[in-house]
Amino acid sequence: MAWVLLAVAGCLEIVWALAMKTSEGFTRIWPTTIMVVALVASLGLLAVAMRSLPLGTSYMVWTGIGAIGTFIAGVLLFGEAMSLSRLVAAGFVLVGIVMFKASA
DSSP states (O other): OHHHHHHHHHHHHHHHHHHHHHTTTTTSHHHHHHHHHHHHHHHHHHHHHTTTSOHHHHHHHHHHHHHHHHHHHHHHHHOOOOOHHHHHHHHHHHHHHHHHHHHO
């Protein structure tokens, strides 16, 4: 169950990062509100997952999901560059997440 909570927390990290981007420097109320709610929920779920998962593993997987998810969202939603080197870097993060999960 802790891994499921951690995955949801990582997905909420993507949500709050996207909401922060669309908040235009916290000048738009709804994206800012979504960001705050998603951020609190993400951190709360991360804390619950850490009750039974190691700190380093939890944090690495949480940030990795957020990093890969926001990278993909940036490419798909905001037209950010998708170069071979960026894809390889995202692949390394993904491999790291899988290795942490396999070794926990």
